[in-house]
Amino acid sequence: MATERILLTGATGYVGGTFMDRFVKSEEPILKAITIDALTRTDDVEQKLKETYGDRVNTIRWPGLSDLEFIEQIAANYDIVVNVGSGFFADGAKAFVKGLARRVKPKAPAPWILHISGWTNLGDRPLTGVAHPGRVFDDANSRAIYDWSKEEDERRPWPQRTTEIGVLTLADELGVNAVSLNAPAIFGEGTGLFNKQGIIVPVLMRYTVMNGYGFKLNDTANFDWVHVEDLADAYILLVKIILERYDRGIGYIPSGKDGIIHPSVGRVLHTEIFERCLDVSFAEGILPREDKPKEKTIVLKSLQEIIDDVGSGMVDLAELGWAGNKAMTGTVLPRLGWKPRHREEAWAKDFYDELKASREGRRGYVFDSCIGRKA
Numbered sequence: 001m002a003t004e005r006i007l008l009t010g011a012t013g014y015v016g017g018t019f020m021d022r023f024v025k026s027e028e029p030i031l032k033a034i035t036i037d038a039l040t041r042t043d044d045v046e047q048k049l050k051e052t053y054g055d056r057v058n059t060i061r062w063p064g065l066s067d068l069e070f071i072e073q074i075a076a077n078y079d080i081v082v083n084v085g086s087g088f089f090a091d092g093a094k095a096f097v098k099g100l101a102r103r104v105k106p107k108a109p110a111p112w113i114l115h116i117s118g119w120t121n122l123g124d125r126p127l128t129g130v131a132h133p134g135r136v137f138d139d140a141n142s143r144a145i146y147d148w149s150k151e152e153d154e155r156r157p158w159p160q161r162t163t164e165i166g167v168l169t170l171a172d173e174l175g176v177n178a179v180s181l182n183a184p185a186i187f188g189e190g191t192g193l194f195n196k197q198g199i200i201v202p203v204l205m206r207y208t209v210m211n212g213y214g215f216k217l218n219d220t221a222n223f224d225w226v227h228v229e230d231l232a233d234a235y236i237l238l239v240k241i242i243l244e245r246y247d248r249g250i251g252y253i254p255s256g257k258d259g260i261i262h263p264s265v266g267r268v269l270h271t272e273i274f275e276r277c278l279d280v281s282f283a284e285g286i287l288p289r290e291d292k293p294k295e296k297t298i299v300l301k302s303l304q305e306i307i308d309d310v311g312s313g314m315v316d317l318a319e320l321g322w323a324g325n326k327a328m329t330g331t332v333l334p335r336l337g338w339k340p341r342h343r344e345e346a347w348a349k350d351f352y353d354e355l356k357a358s359r360e361g362r363r364g365y366v367f368d369s370c371i372g373r374k375a
Contacts, residue, residue, distance in 0.1 A: 016192065077101025
């Protein structure tokens with residue numbers, strides 16, 4: 001039977017909302033025939049989705065990733081699940097796989113889960129463990145990445161990595177196709193209806209504006225990056241391949257333990273991000289301020305300082321994110337036909353766009369309070 005609907009998590013999120021918007025607005029005939037069933041939690045979200053997208057989006061109320069039986073039951077109705085809501089809840093993500101496994105039948109193409117994960121999975125630990133400053137993970141050898149990730153997670157578990165490994169391992173065991181897009185730093189304005197902002201550039205821009213300087217934990221920390229629209233397009237491409245090909249992409253799209261894919265476009269040092277934040281802040285007259293450094297400055301901080309400040313109190317998040325080498329190379333997606341449109345020019349422009357969004361109050365905090373003015 002032809003696929004008529006796909007199941008989506010994360011419809012209100014940065015990536016999920018952008019995926020939904022670009023999917024529904026696509027002119028590809030094979031996509032125009034598909035309805036997205038979006039898992040939602042509130043009346044206002046459901047109303048806004050229906051008002052905007054009409055019958056191309058159907059909403060399904062759900063309690064969230066903690067209700068494993070509900071997830072299994074709902075996933076059992078689909079051939080494709082796009083799970084871009086969160087990569088940190090292993091049991092919930094694996095429940096989608098278990099539900100899809102109920103659809104596995106002899107001589108029939110197995111269903112797919114398209115999962116999201118992230119760059120901290122690949123980070124070294126230069127402050128509390130072993131540094132690998134020259135290491136680069138290429139998804140052309142995805143099985144090696146899986147093997148390393150599994151071993152690393154046994155040594156020092158990280159919830160996002162634990163989830164990715166759990167999804168891919170279970171999918172292989174149950175005969176489900178699974179691919180995980182291990183996303184780098186995502187930038188750009190989202191096109192969805194709700195959350196439109198990324199994390200890295202907004203967080204570091206806010207830090208710069210508030211403190212008048214940048215920070216570093218070492219000189220080797222880095223980030224690969226991708227624009228949110230290009231990341232959404234990577235998921236759309238995978239869905240399109242699965243729908244169009246007679247083999248449903250099986251053997252063409254890497255899957256399971258071979259299914260870690262890097263949607264990477266560019267790479268930058270952590271310090272270079274702060275250099276751009278400082279350049280924009282000085283150029284726009286936000287810095288320097290009377291009580292802040294008069295020159296563009298990046299200050300060496302201790303791990304504990306960053307854990308308390310921008311690490312959400314988590315040692316792993318602070319070290320993997322702000323100190324780790326997370327270099328990745330994306331070979332698979334270009335081979336499949338992915339053509340990201342947002343490159344160096346868009347990356348550079350995003351810092352101006354981010355400062356503008358902050359000043360206009362589109363970032364969930366009061367800009368004036370960041371620069372010492374009374375709101």
